[in-house]
Amino acid sequence: MFIFANVNVGCMNNVLEIFNLTKRFGSLTAVDNLSFQVQKGNVYGLLGPNGSGKSTTLGMLLTSINPTSGDWKWFDNTSHEDALKRIGATIERPNFYPYLNATQNLLITAKIKGVPASNIDKNLELVGLLDRKKDKFSTYSLGMKQRLAIASAMLNDPEVLILDEPTNGLDPMGIIQIRDIISSIATKGTTIILASHLLDEVEKVCSHVIVLRNGKSLYSGEVNGMTNSKPYFELSAADMTSLKAALQQIGGMTIGTQHGDVVRVDYEGNMTPESLNRMLFDKGVVLSHLIKKKNSLETQFLELVKK
């Protein structure tokens, strides 16, 4: 039996490399000397507060905004315009011809991307719009418009999918639908770049993040490596005083903030929830709540941005 290993050989797997990209609007520097790489098959979150340069960066990569300086490289040095035919992208707001129906709108996209019209129904089905394909775009809800934008971006089976704030302004149901669609696309191995200011959204679907602030990259890499924060425990017991006393006896434990009757406990070295539970039980403390947790992306992000 042969096993084909997916060997990670440096830049071999980069689908996108950005070098010192800068965009100035008058005196405002929207994107400031930005460099990062995107590797094949990963889901990237482009993270940052509003106005941090996410959309401007994507706009430049998609040739709708002219960079002030710097450059980027798609795939194997394909020209910027040719590369677009291998990419699918949605921008802040879904943009379609309001007087055309879904099929007609996607027909225009298909013509531009040079893909057969037979791809249309397949992708409308992917986003659950097949039964509304004969309805005019102007009659769609925002959630449906966003889903049509994703169908349009997926029309050419792109190697890279770029989504700019795909859940902006959607209701919880719409957000879940979009998130499910993104997850199902990600499992097919499509590289995804997802720009968002919604941290839990990025946390749920992304393996890598690029954090932007004022047009500068603060971090670029795996979600887990963003800060070298360790896991911690959240504990609760009927008798909190004896719980805290027992923790102090164990040693190497730092009792942190208490929210309600749940206390945060940081520890040194390695410790599994089982061993902690056993130690506390031996000391006569019965836990009613025990969770081993990692810092949420939100905390990590705030930590990073605060620096």
Added chain:
Amino acid sequence: MKKLLQLEWLKIYNYKTARIFIILYCFFLFGLILLGTQKFKLGTMEVDLVGQGIFNYPQLWNFTTYFTAIIKIFLAFIIITTVVNEFQNRTFKQNIIDGLTKKEFLASKVLTIVILSAVSTILVFIFSLIFGAKYNTVPNPEYKFAEVGLIVAYFFKLVAFLMLCLLFSILIRKSAFTFVLLFLWWFVEGILGGIEKWMRLKDVLADDGKSIQFVTDYLPLSAMSNSIPAPIGRLNIVKTILQPGSDVIQRVPWEFVLASAGYAIVFVILSYVILKKRDW
């Protein structure tokens, strides 16, 4: 090119406003020429345009092209609304992101303009032939096609005007303001022309105003307008009063036709520069 034509077809054919305006335009084109065959009363005076020789060869070409060119504003409306819509709906940006180059986008609009103008030109040509066959009152016209060159002038006049509309639409991206700018431009050209004519009044008087050339005649809208000379002086009634027996053949003012064509190219280049330089 086939791709660009298909794209434009998808965009315009299904756009109800554009479709209505194209149908209205063809209808008015025919109606306007048909109007020339009607006798009607103007106060106490009976007007018989056929009797005035508007369908006589060869001046028929001058009359049809001159008057039908007036309703090119319908075509302008189609170009302006469809182009402005691309920016208002931000579909231009989406087209670019989907992989259409700015050059291709512009080319698709230029193609639309050339095709609309060509269709209009062909219609005017056919209508002229039909009405000429029926209403020409000159027996055995010798110079039947002597002025057919005005049809060519008509084509370039339309193309140049619509390219100006395209440029302004891309520049302004709002239909109402685009029309305002067109009107302003026309107004400014009129004023400049008036100033030049006033300042050179003594040349005009010395020269009978015949062969004198004005620089402002070559301003874009003036050049387009001068591509087809006004045929009013060729009505029989005017001929008998002012220039008895003057049955001259109207020369096609190729210098203005060429200027219009030149402007059309300049407008396309400027449109491209705006599309390229601006951030979308």
